[in-house]
Amino acid sequence: MAKDHSNFFNDVYEVAKLIPKGRVTSYGAIGAYLGVKSSARMVGWAMNGAGAHPDVPAHRVVNRQGLLTGKAHFSPPSAMEERLMAEGVEVKNDKIQNFDEVYWDPMIELAL
DNA sequence: TGGCTGACTTTCG
DNA sequence: ACGAAAGCCAGCC
Numbered sequence: 001m002a003k004d005h006s007n008f009f010n011d012v013y014e015v016a017k018l019i020p021k022g023r024v025t026s027y028g029a030i031g032a033y034l035g036v037k038s039s040a041r042m043v044g045w046a047m048n049g050a051g052a053h054p055d056v057p058a059h060r061v062v063n064r065q066g067l068l069t070g071k072a073h074f075s076p077p078s079a080m081e082e083r084l085m086a087e088g089v090e091v092k093n094d095k096i097q098n099f100d101e102v103y104w105d106p107m108i109e110l111a112l
Numbered sequence: 113t114g115g116c117t118g119a120c121t122t123t124c125g
Numbered sequence: 126a127c128g129a130a131a132g133c134c135a136g137c138c
Contacts, residue, residue, distance in 0.1 A: 027119075031120085037133095039120080039134040040120035040121055041133070041134075042118090042136090045117090048118085058119080064120075068119095072119075
C-alpha cells in the first residue's frame with residue numbers, strides 16, 4: 001500500500017487500533033503522536049470516517065477530560081460507554097473513572 | 113479557489 | 126470551579 005501524502009485518517013486509525021483493550025487515549029495524544037498536537041479536532045474528524053473502519057475502536061478515544069464527548073456520534077450513543085465498560089473501563093455519567101489508570105498515551109507506549 | 117465546519121485543547125474572565 | 130472565546134489543521138461544499 002502506497003502511503004499517501006495526506007492519509008491523516010489512516011495514521012489515526014493505525015494508532016487507534018494499537019490502543020490496548022481496557023485502555024483509552026485522547027484526541028490530543030494521538031494528534032501529538034502524529035505531530036499535530038494543536039489539531040486534536042482533526043483526530044476526532046478522522047474518527048468521523050472510523051465508522052467505515054470496524055477495526056478502529058473509536059470508543060477508546062476520548063477527550064482530555066476522559067469525557068465521552070464523541071459518544072454522541074455513536075449508534076446508539078450509549079454504545080461507547082457500554083463498550084468501554086465491557087473492556088473493564090469504569091464509566092460513570094459519560095465520564096471515565098480512574099482515567100489516569102486507563103489512560104494510554106501513544107507517545108509514551110509507542111515511544112522508542 | 114475560497115470559506116465553513118468540527119468527536120479538541122488551552123487560557124482568560 | 127464554571128463559562129466563554131481563540132487557536133488550530135484538514136476535509137468538504
